[in-house]
Amino acid sequence: MVIGLNPRWSARPDNVYVVDAPEQIAPIVAGAISQGKKITVRGGGHCFEDFVYSGDAKVIIDLTNMNRIYYDAATNSIAMETGATLLDVYEKLYQTWGTVIPAGVCYSVGLGGHVAGGGWGWLVRRNGIVVDHLYAVEVVTVNSSGQVKTVLATREANDPNRDLWWAHTGGGGGNFGVITRYFFRSPGATGTDPRKLLPNPPAKVLFNATGWNLNNLTEAQFSRLLINYGSWHAANLSPSSPGRDLACLFQVFHKSNGQIIALTQIDAATPNAQSIMDSFIAHLANGAAPPLFTQTTPMPWLQFMKYTSTANPLANDPTLRAEYKSAFMKQPFTATQAATIYRHFTRSDVSNKNLNLILSPYGGATASVPQADTAIQHRDAAYKALWAAPWSNPADDAVNIAWARQVYYDVYADTGGVPVPNAASDGAYLNYCDADLSDGAWNRSSTPWHGLYYKGAYPRLQQVKLRYDPRNVFRHRQSIQLPS
Numbered sequence: 001m002v003i004g005l006n007p008r009w010s011a012r013p014d015n016v017y018v019v020d021a022p023e024q025i026a027p028i029v030a031g032a033i034s035q036g037k038k039i040t041v042r043g044g045g046h047c048f049e050d051f052v053y054s055g056d057a058k059v060i061i062d063l064t065n066m067n068r069i070y071y072d073a074a075t076n077s078i079a080m081e082t083g084a085t086l087l088d089v090y091e092k093l094y095q096t097w098g099t100v101i102p103a104g105v106c107y108s109v110g111l112g113g114h115v116a117g118g119g120w121g122w123l124v125r126r127n128g129i130v131v132d133h134l135y136a137v138e139v140v141t142v143n144s145s146g147q148v149k150t151v152l153a154t155r156e157a158n159d160p161n162r163d164l165w166w167a168h169t170g171g172g173g174g175n176f177g178v179i180t181r182y183f184f185r186s187p188g189a190t191g192t193d194p195r196k197l198l199p200n201p202p203a204k205v206l207f208n209a210t211g212w213n214l215n216n217l218t219e220a221q222f223s224r225l226l227i228n229y230g231s232w233h234a235a236n237l238s239p240s241s242p243g244r245d246l247a248c249l250f251q252v253f254h255k256s257n258g259q260i261i262a263l264t265q266i267d268a269a270t271p272n273a274q275s276i277m278d279s280f281i282a283h284l285a286n287g288a289a290p291p292l293f294t295q296t297t298p299m300p301w302l303q304f305m306k307y308t309s310t311a312n313p314l315a316n317d318p319t320l321r322a323e324y325k326s327a328f329m330k331q332p333f334t335a336t337q338a339a340t341i342y343r344h345f346t347r348s349d350v351s352n353k354n355l356n357l358i359l360s361p362y363g364g365a366t367a368s369v370p371q372a373d374t375a376i377q378h379r380d381a382a383y384k385a386l387w388a389a390p391w392s393n394p395a396d397d398a399v400n401i402a403w404a405r406q407v408y409y410d411v412y413a414d415t416g417g418v419p420v421p422n423a424a425s426d427g428a429y430l431n432y433c434d435a436d437l438s439d440g441a442w443n444r445s446s447t448p449w450h451g452l453y454y455k456g457a458y459p460r461l462q463q464v465k466l467r468y469d470p471r472n473v474f475r476h477r478q479s480i481q482l483p484s
């Protein structure tokens with residue numbers, strides 16, 4: 001109740017309120033305000049940093065049991081309480097209405113933080129990111145006189161609270177109030193039939209696993225794999241790309257493990273799906289060593305989602321401590337960057353088999369939405385990189401944190417140790433939050449943490465903060481600051 005999925009983060013609050021329904025939240029917020037206690041909110045508890053379970057959190061509102069999903073006639077949308085977790089969402093939507101939202105991969109991620117941060121998942125290139133389907137958001141806010149007000153904000157052009165909706169399309173959780181419900185309806189959906197309000201997932205996918213062993217590859221072959229991943233995504237950024245329905249998670253582990261694996265899926269109904277898949281795998285392997293194995297399995301979509309969301313022990317083990325770093329990328333890594341990654345993944349002074357880098361897709365449908373329409377500002381990115389250092393023993397904190405910091409700093413050494421928005425990189429992913437981005441020792445660029453997450457959207461987010469949380473009640477170590 002007082003630790004996150006990442007057990008590095010723990011709190012000593014006065015109270016943890018496990019709520020069952022949205023209407024229970026306003027009185028808890030009012031009580032905490034009157035006693036001057038800092039409030040934090042737990043959706044699914046997957047925050048990479050201590051934004052929920054911090055030393056100064058006095059009242060934690062835990063939404064675990066607030067997880068209903070239903071058709072809401074008043075907004076003609078699918079309402080989802082913000083404690084719902086992703087696999088529950090996928091099952092409920094598919095089994096009830098045959099629909100989907102293009103949310104994240106891991107089954108236990110909570111909607112609360114995930115949606116507000118602009119969540120992405122397997123369907124990112126086919127259907128965009130999750131906020132591309134967000135119609136409205138309901139938020140418990142606190143005004144300048146300390147009164148608690150529940151606000152429903154929609155994307156309707158004439159909604160006076162539209163800016164609050166916009167701020168939840170990438171502005172992130174823990175900034176404006178307690179989000180009680182998200183309401184989903186895709187733009188352009190017509191009628192009131194709940195089966196027609198959101199996209200249909202693929203009936204079936206082709207799921208391919210292709211693998212190499214790092215210890216069998218030269219630096220040049222390893223670099224080729226990374227660069228090939230980037231070049232395919234840069235060439236297939238457009239929503240009209242023939243590879244739009246394909247998504248690949250490419251994961252490299254430290255040499256003590258050696259595994260390199262590309263997991264690729266494509267909607268089996270896409271014309272020429274198998275040949276698009278084959279040509280992608282051929283592109284990936286081109287100039288590197290032939291894979292040790294490659295296998296394609298057709299799977300019903302829901303089975304595929306259940307499999308990939310639950311079968312990864314690193315994502316689901318609550319005893320693992322972890323440090324993460326992220327980057328949006330527009331172009332392939334340079335030869336120097338790839339060689340730097342090789343150097344850190346073949347270091348002999350570290351031996352943690354879990355150290356890994358995941359490249360994941362972006363672009364496709366995501367690139368079809370104008371950047372100004374949502375708060376997330378990475379519509380030009382072709383793919384993302386996530387460096388992850390998971391470990392078990394607290395005694396190993398220093399060595400693992402140091403590894404993650406060093407590989408990231410070195411890869412982006414030419415731009416001050418961080419992926420500044422430029423022609424090649426495009427900032428960092430808010431949902432993969434990283435406190436080091438605010439630390440001058442690790443971010444030596446002239447781009448502050450908010451420039452990496454929000455780019456030019458930060459001043460507008462600050463204005464929304466001023467309007468809906470003028471007392472800065474909802475805050476954490478990287479929350480949006482009130483304008484000065």
Ligand SMILES: Cc1cc2nc3c(=O)[nH]c(=O)nc-3n(C[C@H](O)[C@H](O)[C@H](O)COP(=O)(O)OP(=O)(O)OC[C@H]3O[C@@H](n4cnc5c(N)ncnc54)[C@H](O)[C@@H]3O)c2cc1C
Binds near residue numbers: 040103315431
């Ligand atoms: C194993 C794992 C797998 C992941 N996979 C993906 C993925 O596939 N795609 C992806 O995009 N991201 C992924 N993420 C990142 C994930 O989207 C973020 O960590 C997200 O913020 C988690 O939301 P949460 O509600 O579970 O977390 P929490 O820790 O509960 O919350 C995260 C932040 O949001 C705030 N918050 C949560 N709920 C509310 C609310 N109702 N109102 C106001 N603020 C709230 C919290 O206070 C905190 O600041 C993954 C993370 C992990 C650990």
